[in-house]
Amino acid sequence: MPTLESLLSPGLRYGLEHGSLTCWIICGVLALLSIISWAVILSKRMLITRVHKANLSFLREFRESNHPLELFQKREHHEFAAFYHIYHAACREMAWYLLGEDEPGETFAARLQGAGRITPSQMSAVQNAMERSVAEAALRLEARMAWAATALSAAPLLGLLGTVWGLLDAFSTMTHTDASLAALAPGVTTALVTTVLGLLVAVPSMLGYNGLVNRIRGMVVRLDNFASELSAALDRAFVDHRFTNETLPSMGSLGAPSMPAFSGVGAGPLHVFAARA
Template identity: 75%
Template sequence: MPPLESILSPGLQYGLDHGNLTCWIICGLLLLLSVTSWAVILSKHFLLSRVQRANLSFLREYRESNHALELFQRREHHEYSPYYHIYHAACREMAWYLLGEDEPGDTFAARLQGAGRITPSQMGAVQNAMERSVAEAALRLEARMSWVATSLSGAPFLGLLGTVWGILDTFSQLATKNGALDLATLAPGVTTALVTTVLGLLVAIPSMICYNGIVSRIRGIVVRLDNFASELSAGLDRTFVDHRFSNEVLPSMSALGSPSMPAFSGSNASPLPSAMHAFHSRA
């Protein structure tokens, strides 16, 4: 492995060689942000890859099943698949309305054969359970991404703080010295001050690229979760929901009674003709 001096640029190496306490504190904070950001980025990358593989595996089994509740009856378990959690939440709610139990027992298949259908309003509760599961999956996928956002937005400002601080220190030291100022006198302080800005950008730019890539992958997964929930809802609706109209007859208009209109009497018996007569008289 080549030495660090051969990797760094000469200017960056010169600034680090002449670094002061403020420079090293800022560099330490930037290093902490970088390590935290990369830890979250790598963990999210492996998690999203595992989630996508688990989703494909569950979706293949679901579409090969004989009926919508078969995997629920067989108690299939896919821990890393949000599809599975959406499916399981919907099946638990559906089983509760169909059979009065939210977990498949030994007689689940036999009881399901004699079960009736649920109403559209009960199907709405099943859809609400799926929507809650989609929202919880999105929150789990987006967890800890705020650390990466903090790194990409905070690192440049932290580096700029170190640069401004270092330049102020440089000019304050020059003000106390006597004699002519030359480039050799200014170079160490200015170069050290600029090192923090360079390191801040080196932390922020990779974080920004990786953040945008991971957020795009998460959004794609959430959209597919919504699509799967819609597909599952349609399948359950066709199989288990009774959309027939009720036989209840609405009451007739005569049964409701005739509307009563207030009668005018006395001085209020003919307000409209008087007003019209006055209008025609003025005309």
């Protein structure tokens, strides 16, 4: 069975064998950044997969319900479904405007049958509640993503720092020893090890991070689409779009227009003609 040492290239093995303290410190930091980035990426992928399955389950129940507020009335709770949190926020706001309460009671169904409709301005408040819930869900999905982004951007820079530092140490030996290739080889090889490790940390993590970002964007789009679907269902069921017949005021009720009085001083041609007459 191949060992880890046999999988490394001869140059990388040689550089690690002659690694300095600075090289090992930077390699340790790179390993820590790799663990952080992959921990965030894998945990987020698992979370998004779980949320997606819960969303599909809730969406199926919502579309099979007989009434937009049926699931709200049953008090069903879907913890991992972001669709449920959007639905619950909208239903609470809608129930407040319809019945004056934001949680379904024992007489909720009976009172809902006798309730009227809400105005479009009140429906705007319901839509605002859905938008806030969508924004909160997006923030939860994007939480801790900054840690992975920081690890990705810092890994190549740390590798470059280790390379520059190692080259400075290698060339500083030229003043004390014979400046031959054999004398410079250990220092130069050790210096290049950090750049290689930095790229090995950054490149795979970047691929996983970009794939995760695309999944989060797709999830946010689906949240917006569900909010639009829910808004349309609530609008059809509970919003009164009839306009009140408001008559415009008559010209007589506005009064006669007042004309400014002109004096003879500085009068125009009309006043001069009147004076001659």
